[in-house]
Amino acid sequence: MTILRTFLKGSKIIVSERRLGVMRDNTYILTVVIPAYNVERYIASAIDSLFDSDVRYWKWFEVLVINDGSTDKTVDIIKECIEQLPGASVRLISKENGGHGSAINCGIANAKGKYFKVLDGDDWVDTAAFENLLDALSNTDVDMVVTDFSLKNPTYRQSTLKQPLDSAIARIEQSILPTKRLAMHSLTYKTSILSENHIQLTEGIYYVDMEYSLFPMQYVKSWLYLPLNVYQYLFGRAGQSVLLESLVKNAIHHLQVLTNILDFWENLPSVSLRAMTEDIIDSMIDIQMLINKHSSNKEILEQQTEQLINRYHLDKRND
Numbered sequence: 001m002t003i004l005r006t007f008l009k010g011s012k013i014i015v016s017e018r019r020l021g022v023m024r025d026n027t028y029i030l031t032v033v034i035p036a037y038n039v040e041r042y043i044a045s046a047i048d049s050l051f052d053s054d055v056r057y058w059k060w061f062e063v064l065v066i067n068d069g070s071t072d073k074t075v076d077i078i079k080e081c082i083e084q085l086p087g088a089s090v091r092l093i094s095k096e097n098g099g100h101g102s103a104i105n106c107g108i109a110n111a112k113g114k115y116f117k118v119l120d121g122d123d124w125v126d127t128a129a130f131e132n133l134l135d136a137l138s139n140t141d142v143d144m145v146v147t148d149f150s151l152k153n154p155t156y157r158q159s160t161l162k163q164p165l166d167s168a169i170a171r172i173e174q175s176i177l178p179t180k181r182l183a184m185h186s187l188t189y190k191t192s193i194l195s196e197n198h199i200q201l202t203e204g205i206y207y208v209d210m211e212y213s214l215f216p217m218q219y220v221k222s223w224l225y226l227p228l229n230v231y232q233y234l235f236g237r238a239g240q241s242v243l244l245e246s247l248v249k250n251a252i253h254h255l256q257v258l259t260n261i262l263d264f265w266e267n268l269p270s271v272s273l274r275a276m277t278e279d280i281i282d283s284m285i286d287i288q289m290l291i292n293k294h295s296s297n298k299e300i301l302e303q304q305t306e307q308l309i310n311r312y313h314l315d316k317r318n319d
Helices: 043-051 055-060 074-083 100-110 128-136 191-195 209-219 243-247 251-266 271-295 298-311
Strands: 004-009 012-017 030-036 063-070 092-094 113-118 144-152 159-162 188-189 225-235
Touching: 004 128, 012 243, 030 100, 030 128, 030 159, 043 063, 043 074, 043 128, 055 128, 063 074, 063 100, 063 209, 074 251, 092 100, 092 159, 100 113, 100 128, 100 209, 113 191, 128 225, 128 251, 159 225, 188 191, 191 209, 209 271, 243 251, 243 271, 251 271, 251 298
Parallel strands: 030 063, 030 113, 063 092, 144 225
Antiparallel strands: 004 012, 113 188, 144 159, 144 188
């Protein structure tokens, strides 16, 4: 049995664990995967935010930058960053364009770290919080670690701290999953949870972060919440897939992910995981209704959405 004791020391979170050899079979404590598609304006900041950490941490993590068929100067900038970091473990893996899910799948297949985290190419980390996360990961063996994240708006420069969990459970190892959705930005999985259970995200479509936030959860037996504001999420830039204009344009992608999640939900035995999944489903149906309303294919999308609701008896779920 693993016993975790966590306490605050200054601004750092220290996790002490009665277990030796945490990195026994892993080259690194953490693999950070950066899916990168036409992010020439942002990719250097993403990489720099990781390696602005104290150099002593560099041997603890690797960075896999997955170039997903970029057509701008993204690859050139990545190569320049790598040249400027001779003591760091950064790998560039280039592949044909296959979407966000395919880049993450590629990262899972190539990861050498005990833990696995995704950092999108237009986002970045708070370096001090990232160092604290590495400290914690080096002394724990839970299946999943949850941290906070901030929204960064390029127009209004607003930052909203997202607290995914009740602070009362912070720094205490948990075994029962939360009932509310945890965003991709908050999650650090044990790599073996992803690789040994053959977690594969749908390729060629948007919005698979929902799958990433959910599909591995059925294998998570222990997890820890650390109140560290690690991930800095750039929200609202032109062309971003979560903006209404992009949602309407890619309506069929959203509908496909909703269908995938409904298939997953239908046979779930876990009460808490069912609750988490239903929280995601409710949110996605609301978004799908909004997409339908603004789409030029409104009637077709409404019909397809209604078919899903009927097929999975969603209208009777709360009866």
